[in-house]
Each structure stands twice: as structure tokens, then as C-alpha cells.
Amino acid sequence: MLFSSIQFFVFFFMLIAGYYAFPYRLRMPFLLLANCFFYMSFAPVLILLLFSIIVFDYVITLMIEKSTGFTKNILFSLGLLFNLGILGFYKYYLFFIITLAPFLAIFNISCPFPVINVVLPIGLSFYTFQSISYIVDVYRGEMSAEKSFLSLSLYLSFFANIVSGPIERAQNLLPQFKTDHQYNYDNVVQGAKLFYVGLFRKVVIADNLAKYVNQVYDNNGAYHGMPLILASYLFAIQIYCDFAGYSEMALGLAKALGYNLTLNFNSPYKAKSIPEFWKKWHISLTSWFRDYLFVALEYIYAFLGGETITKTRWYVNMLVVFVVSGLWHGAGWSFIVWGLLHGVFLISSPLLKNFREQLAALTRINKAPRIRSAIALFTTFHLVTFAWIFFRSGTISAAFTNIVNIFDFNYNSNSISVNYLALAIAVSTFLFIELKGSIKTSIIKHSSNTSVFLTPVLRIAFYVIITVLILFFGQFEATNFIYFQF
Amino acid sequence: MNKSKLLLICIYFLGLTSFLIFLLVNTPPFMHWLNDRNAGYGDLYSLCKVKNFNEKLPPRFNISELPKNDADIYLIGDSFSGIARDFKHLPIQLGEKTGKKVDAIIASDVDIRFFYPQNYPRLIHSSRTRRKIVIIECVERQILTYYQNFTNYKPEEFVSTPYAKISELANKINIHLFSQAGAFYQFFFLNSPGFSSVTEFWNTFKFNRFGTIAKETPVYSKNPPFIFYFEDTKKDLVKSFYANHSDSVIKKTAENIAHIGKILHENFNAELIFIPVPNKYTIYHKFVNNDSYDQFLPKLQTALELRGVVVVDLYHPFVNSNELLYYPTDTHWNRRGIQIAVEQTKKTLDRISINQN
Numbered sequence: 001m002l003f004s005s006i007q008f009f010v011f012f013f014m015l016i017a018g019y020y021a022f023p024y025r026l027r028m029p030f031l032l033l034a035n036c037f038f039y040m041s042f043a044p045v046l047i048l049l050l051f052s053i054i055v056f057d058y059v060i061t062l063m064i065e066k067s068t069g070f071t072k073n074i075l076f077s078l079g080l081l082f083n084l085g086i087l088g089f090y091k092y093y094l095f096f097i098i099t100l101a102p103f104l105a106i107f108n109i110s111c112p113f114p115v116i117n118v119v120l121p122i123g124l125s126f127y128t129f130q131s132i133s134y135i136v137d138v139y140r141g142e143m144s145a146e147k148s149f150l151s152l153s154l155y156l157s158f159f160a161n162i163v164s165g166p167i168e169r170a171q172n173l174l175p176q177f178k179t180d181h182q183y184n185y186d187n188v189v190q191g192a193k194l195f196y197v198g199l200f201r202k203v204v205i206a207d208n209l210a211k212y213v214n215q216v217y218d219n220n221g222a223y224h225g226m227p228l229i230l231a232s233y234l235f236a237i238q239i240y241c242d243f244a245g246y247s248e249m250a251l252g253l254a255k256a257l258g259y260n261l262t263l264n265f266n267s268p269y270k271a272k273s274i275p276e277f278w279k280k281w282h283i284s285l286t287s288w289f290r291d292y293l294f295v296a297l298e299y300i301y302a303f304l305g306g307e308t309i310t311k312t313r314w315y316v317n318m319l320v321v322f323v324v325s326g327l328w329h330g331a332g333w334s335f336i337v338w339g340l341l342h343g344v345f346l347i348s349s350p351l352l353k354n355f356r357e358q359l360a361a362l363t364r365i366n367k368a369p370r371i372r373s374a375i376a377l378f379t380t381f382h383l384v385t386f387a388w389i390f391f392r393s394g395t396i397s398a399a400f401t402n403i404v405n406i407f408d409f410n411y412n413s414n415s416i417s418v419n420y421l422a423l424a425i426a427v428s429t430f431l432f433i434e435l436k437g438s439i440k441t442s443i444i445k446h447s448s449n450t451s452v453f454l455t456p457v458l459r460i461a462f463y464v465i466i467t468v469l470i471l472f473f474g475q476f477e478a479t480n481f482i483y484f485q486f
Numbered sequence: 487m488n489k490s491k492l493l494l495i496c497i498y499f500l501g502l503t504s505f506l507i508f509l510l511v512n513t514p515p516f517m518h519w520l521n522d523r524n525a526g527y528g529d530l531y532s533l534c535k536v537k538n539f540n541e542k543l544p545p546r547f548n549i550s551e552l553p554k555n556d557a558d559i560y561l562i563g564d565s566f567s568g569i570a571r572d573f574k575h576l577p578i579q580l581g582e583k584t585g586k587k588v589d590a591i592i593a594s595d596v597d598i599r600f601f602y603p604q605n606y607p608r609l610i611h612s613s614r615t616r617r618k619i620v621i622i623e624c625v626e627r628q629i630l631t632y633y634q635n636f637t638n639y640k641p642e643e644f645v646s647t648p649y650a651k652i653s654e655l656a657n658k659i660n661i662h663l664f665s666q667a668g669a670f671y672q673f674f675f676l677n678s679p680g681f682s683s684v685t686e687f688w689n690t691f692k693f694n695r696f697g698t699i700a701k702e703t704p705v706y707s708k709n710p711p712f713i714f715y716f717e718d719t720k721k722d723l724v725k726s727f728y729a730n731h732s733d734s735v736i737k738k739t740a741e742n743i744a745h746i747g748k749i750l751h752e753n754f755n756a757e758l759i760f761i762p763v764p765n766k767y768t769i770y771h772k773f774v775n776n777d778s779y780d781q782f783l784p785k786l787q788t789a790l791e792l793r794g795v796v797v798v799d800l801y802h803p804f805v806n807s808n809e810l811l812y813y814p815t816d817t818h819w820n821r822r823g824i825q826i827a828v829e830q831t832k833k834t835l836d837r838i839s840i841n842q843n
Contacts, residue, residue, distance in 0.1 A: 006671045010504040017501020020494065041664045185490035472696065
């Protein structure tokens with residue numbers, strides 16, 4: 001049940017009406033029922049997996065809270081192993097076998113593990129990360145174990161963010177299920193606006209661009225030069241609008257019911273460096289890695305006898321975090337390379353600082369801060385777009401083929417059959433929304449005051465134009481959101 | 487009334503309307519009624535709702551009774567056997583033409599178990615001493631979906647045990663509420679009174695202005711007006727005209743069908759006849775392009791015959807016919823198409839009978 005489907009609209013209208021019609025004591029069970037129904041629409045049987053995680057988390061965190069010392073550490077490890085084990089089995093088992101078998105074959109050993117084609121349960125990467133963060137927070141004593149099974153179930157199964165994030169911290173979302181959310185006009189209106197802009201980004205921008213990108217990238221080797229360059233740029237926009245669009249819809253739906261989710265994107269392509277990019281892109285995942293993986297690496301180092309943080313160790317930890325981030329995005333070497341590339345870009349940023357300053361002084365760009373900013377923005381965007389080639393190509397060899405072919409302008413590529421008007425509208429509206437910062441500030445962020453950027457007449461015109469574009473150029477085919485696969 | 491109250495009333499109104507729609511979509515008699523109501527212009531038209539393609543077709547009939555016990559011929563077919571307009575259904579015409587008792591089961595792609603005739607309950611309970619014919623009629627686009635991989639179902643799933651009943655109920659709930667729900671809602675909004683005229687107006691406007699059409703019918707010809715189902719035309723689908731029908735795929739599929747034939751012969755004293763029905767796009771893609779056909783059906787027929795499976799060849803008579811054999815706005819064959827199918831099947835049955843004598 002995609003957010004952009006008719007089926008979902010029917011579901012959500014029933015949910016919101018019922019939610020505000022029911023008294024408080026029935027509201028939460030009703031919401032849990034709706035969450036289950038939503039999740040089951042993807043594959044009914046997988047609800048059992050989700051609930052086994054919820055039950056396990058409920059029990060283990062209560063036990064962790066009551067225990068101390070060695071027992072506490074054992075229970076904590078058990079909690080992590082359980083969640084990582086499920087994630088590992090469903091997401092990485094096949095990748096592990098495929099990677100291991102050729103290595104063993106060198107020594108004439110057949111792979112002892114059977115090949116099992118497991119289907120990745122939708123949203124698994126997201127809700128297991130929420131689950132892990134909850135267990136870690138309880139273990140660290142940053143929050144107490146949840147006593148209400150209903151609240152914990154709601155936290156881990158909330159329909160708005162279960163399939164594609166944002167990855168919410170228990171400390172933020174869980175308490176919200178314990179308070180009464182009365183009907184509030186501003187919440188509903190703000191939620192509807194967020195949803196609407198997200199829907200626009202998904203069905204008008206991302207899905208129209210996908211038609212061009214898919215034709216080029218799904219036919220590896222068939223396109224060279226300009227079509228490939230254009231497809232690479234368009235993919236950068238597509239993946240952003242697809243994922244940010246989904247996140248905005250999730251935020252909007254939650255907001256309409258009175259819940260506040262974390263803002264997941266903050267104009268990432270306006271970043272002037274890779275570290276800044278990661279502060280603006282998939283913020284909930286980046287902060288998760290910072291707070292749980294990076295910190296864990298520090299603990300491990302300290303446990304092994306390390307002392308103060310050295311630069312080298314920081315660099316190594318960063319590389320590890322980004323390789324894991326790549327692996328989180330997909331069980332494949334191309335994703336690992338994508339993560340590694342970002343890791344290298346990120347550690348290069350402080351390493352090359354002096355060199356950049358010297359270059360700026362030499363070329364006198366340091367006296368023209370606007371030009372320097374533009375160059376930084378241009379460079380960051382192109383580094384990110386270059387890394388997306390690995391992300392989109394599927395395999396490393398396909399990515400290298402694409403990179404080589406980009407520079408081949410003599411090849412006569414096949415024509416690409418897309419609606420170029422829709423493509424032009426997608427690109428121009430993307431640029432308009434991105435460049436018009438005030439629109440993003442007032443609509444996409446949690447501000448209810450839209451009048452800051454437009455007069456009432458222009459505001460109405462803005463939504464009418466969006467509606468017309470959705471109706472005429474919206475793609476309502478059953479195309480999954482890209483991030484569903486993670 | 488202030489705007490806050492007005493919005494709340496709107497929310498309740500939308501909630502109630504959605505609940506009503508939810509109930510209707512999950513009420514099979516209503517959906518059947520809706521389907522029958524919209525059958526007049528063809529199933530493809532009810533998916534695209536563009537007026538340029540609203541050619542009126544003869545009314546559709548529901549399948550009438552067939553003998554339930556001790557049939558001579560057991561026919562398992564898809565909608566090509568189950569749908570009839572101004573003609574009788576395939577199994578009925580076959581019975582009349584051959585003078586034999588024909589039993590039929592119309593299976594669908596939401597539950598493909600019955601495309602494996604060893605699971606056919608009335609066949610399971612039929613007399614082993616009488617020799618029988620089992621016919622599988624299957625449209626080209628579904629052949630690989632059903633038979634490229636052999637699925638070994640457990641017989642207990644098909645007889646009246648509590649397990650079978652629960653399994654069937656769970657399957658129905660899954661189809662209605664989850665797996666096929668999107669298609670049901672889409673059909674509802676495209677075809678129910680109140681919505682259909684709006685969607686028709688809008689889709690026609692978009693088609694004439696921008697050339698956009700429903701994803702289910704992406705390929706069309708304006709002259710003559712002809713629409714095709716996406717499963718036939720979409721390049722990345724295994725069901726498609728453009729799918730990779732390699733020799734190994736064809737061999738494997740033929741082996742699986744031959745294996746079904748062997749099971750029928752050994753366990754039920756029955757002989758298998760396979761009727762692959764060409765896709766509408768296979769016969770009429772010339773209306774929209776000059777794409778070459780990879781000869782999937784002729785190759786499959788040869789592979790099946792090599793393995794001892796009797797095949798009714800419809801591809802060659804269809805492709806060589808100068809008459810229109812399919813409805814322009816429906817996926818199915820017309821009166822003449824079914825007539826040729828019945829004639830060809832009769833010839834095949836006669837040939838078998840001569841060979842046996």
C-alpha cells in the first residue's frame with residue numbers, strides 16, 4: 001500500500017476519522033490495528049516477524065533495566081544479536097553466500113551453507129534500527145524500559161515511518177503515544193500541506209525522471225556520452241525527491257494525527273562540503289550511525305586499551321561507519337563502494353583544508369566568497385552525483401562501464417522515449433522548490449505560517465498549480481519508493 | 487461554523503465515505519455486479535476508460551451448468567474458457583461439437599493451483615477405469631508463469647478438509663484485503679456509478695491532449711482503434727511478447743507440462759491435450775509496430791510434441807486468418823476466434839481417437 005495509491009487514501013481517511021472520533025482509551029488500540037493492517041498490506045505473514053521483535057524487545061529491555069553488571073551485558077548483547085541476526089539473515093545471508101562461495105572454491109571447498117532466496121521484509125532495516133536504538137538507550141540508562149506493551153508496539157509499528165523512515169528514536173516518538181492527541185486544525189492543515197508537497201515530489205518529479213533514468217541505467221552499455229550524463233544528474237534529483245518526498249508524506253501523515261517525526265532532509269544539494277551534505281541527507285540515519293555505531297567503535301577502542309582519540313582513529317572509524325552505511329543501503333559490493341567513496345570524501349575534507357585555502361588564496365577566490373561558495377556547492381554536488389553512479393548501476397562492473405561511457409561522445413546511443421514535457425516540468429519545479437528557500441522553510445519544515453512567502457492569492461495559485469501538475473503529469477503507477485528496498 | 491469545525495466535518499465525511507467504499511470493494515456480489523455492468527465495452531476499456539475506445543460489444547454470459555460427474559473430457563481453462571459474449575463457452579461448444587460430456591474448471595491467476603490438473607477434485611474422484619481426456623487451455627502470457635517451474639501442491643489442500651477450507655478462506659482474505667486490493671480499488675473508481683463518468687471524461691481529455699493512457703493499456707492503435715494489455719507489451723515482464731524465451735526456458739516449460747501429462751496418464755488414466763491461446767498482441771502487434779515475434783508458441787508446441795504432449799495449434803490458424811479474431815477493446819477472442827479454437831480441438835480429438843483405434 002504505497003502512500004500515493006488510492007488504496008492508501010481510503011485507508012488513511014478511515015484512520016483519521018476513526019482516530020478523532022474514538023475516545024482516548026480506544027484511540028491507541030485503534031491506531032495499532034491500523035498499523036498492523038498497513039504493514040500486512042505488503043505481505044500479511046511478515047507481521048509475525050515484526051511482532052516477534054516487539055515482544056522480544058519488550059521483555060529484554062525490562063530485564064536489562066532490572067539487571068546489573070555481567071548479566072546486564074549478556075542481556076544487552078542478546079538483544080543486539082537478536083535484532084542484528086534477523087537483519088543479517090533476511091538482508092545479507094544471500095550476499096554472504098554469494099561472496100563466500102568463490103573464495104572457498106579457490107581452495108576446492110564447497111560452500112557449506114545452502115542457498116536460500118529470502119525475501120527482505122519491507123521496512124526491516126528501519127524498524128530493526130529503531131529497535132536497536134531503543135535497546136541501547138535502555139542499556140545506557142538514557143531512558144527507562146517501556147512498561148506499556150501497547151506503546152512499544154505503536155513505536156515500532158507506526159505506519160507513517162515503518163517502511164521507509166525516518167528512523168525515530170524511542171525518546172522522541174514513544175512518549176508521544178502516551179499523550180492524548182486531540183483534533184487540532186493547524187496540525188491537520190500543516191500535515192496535509194506536507195503530504196501534498198511530498199506527493200508532488202514523488203509522483204511528478206521523481207517518477208517522471210525515473211522514466212529517463214531507468215531507460216539509460218537498465219540498459220548498461222547501450223548509452224554513452226550525453227544521455228548517460230543527463231541520466232546521472234537526473235538520478236541525483238530522482239533519488240532525492242523520491243526519498244525526501246516519502247519522508248515529507250510520512251511527516252505530514254503523522255502530523256495530521258498529532259505526532260511529530262524528525263525532519264529527514266534539509267536541502268542536501270545546497271551543501272558546500274561532504275560533511276555538510278551528511279548533515280542534511282537522511283538525517284535520522286546519519287545521526288543513528290553517529291550515536292550508536294561511531295560511539296560503539298570508540299567504546300571498543302577504549303575497551304582494547306586505546307587512549308585519547310587520534311586523528312587516524314577518527315578517519316578509520318569514519319570509513320567503517322560509511323562502509324556499514326553503504327551495506328545498510330543494499331547487500332551488494334556497489335553499495336559498499338558507494339559508502340566507501342563517501343567515507344573517503346568525508347575524511348578528505350579536513351585533510352585537504354589547507355590545500356583548499358592555499359588554492360583559494362592563489363586564485364584570489366578567497367576574496368570573492370560568493371564564487372567560492374558556488375564552487376564548493378558545485379564540487380560537492382558532483383562528488384555526490386559521481387558516487388550515485390555506483391549506487392544506481394547495481395554492480396561495480398556496470399558502474400565502471402558507465403563511468404567510461406560517460407566520456408564517449410562519439411557513440412550513437414538509442415533514442416529515449418519519454419514525455420519530455422513532463423521531464424522539463426519535473427526538473428524546473430525541482431529547481432523552483434529548491435531555489436526558493438522560503439517555500440521550503442514555510443511548507444516543508446514544521447512552520448504553519450505559509451503567508452511568510454506568499455500572499456493569500458499567490459498561495460492559492462501555488463496549490464492550484466501543484467494540483468494541476470499532479471493531475472496531468474503525476475505517475476500513479478505502482479512504482480515503489482526507492483528506499484523501500486532497504 | 488468556524489473553519490476548524492468545518493474541517494473536522496470534512497474528515498468525518500471522508501472517513502465514512504471511505505469506509506463505505508471499503509465495504510463495497512470487499513463485497514464480492516457488488517464487485518461482480520460492477521464487473522458485469524461494465525463488461526459491455528470490453529475489459530481493456532474498463533481499465534483505460536478513454537472514449538476513443540468505447541466500442542460496444544455483445545453482452546457477456548455467465549457460464550451455464552456442465553455435467554459434474556463422469557465426464558469424458560475435463561477442461562481446465564482461464565478466462566478464455568470462462569467468458570462468452572454472443573457465443574457459447576468453449577467447454578460447452580466443445581461438448582456439443584464432439585458429443586462428449588465435458589466438465590470444466592475455470593482457474594485464475596490469483597490461484598494457479600488448478601492449472602495443475604492432478605489437483606482437480608472431480609478428476610481425483612473420477613473412475614480410474616474409464617479413459618479420459620484432460621485439456622489445459624492457457625493463454626500465451628501465462629504459460630511461463632504457471633509452468634516454467636513445476637509446483638508440487640499437496641493433494642490435501644484440494645479436498646474438503648478443515649485445513650483446505652481455512653487455507654482457502656485465508657487466501658480469499660489475502661486477495662481481497664491485501665494482495666489484490668489495489669486493483670480492486672482502481673476498478674471501483676474507474677467503473678462505479680458516480681465515479682466512472684468523471685474518470686472517463688478526465689482520461690479521454692488527457693489522452694487527446696497529451697496522449698497519456700492507463701498503465702494497464704499502454705500500447706494502442708488509433709486506426710483501427712485497438713488496445714493491448716500491458717502484460718503482453720511491457721518489455722521487462724516474463725509474460726510479455728518481448729520476454730526472453732530462450733531454448734532452455736522453452737525446454738524446461740515443455741518438460742514440466744509433459745510431466746503433468748505423465749502424472750495424468752499414470753494416476754488418472756487420462757491423456758493431456760494442451761491448448762496454448764496466442765496473446766492478442768502476438769497476432770495483432772502489426773497494427774502498432776513491425777516488431778518481430780520470437781516464435782515462442784511454435785517452438786513450445788514443437789518441444790511439447792517431441793515430449794509426447796498433444797497440442798492444439800491455434801497460432802498458425804490465427805496468424806493466417808484474415809478475419810478479426812479478438813475484440814479491439816477486450817483481451818479475449820470473439821465468436822470467430824472461439825469457433826476456430828473449437829474446430830482445431832475437435833480435429834485434434836479426432837486424430838487422437840483414430841490413432842488409438
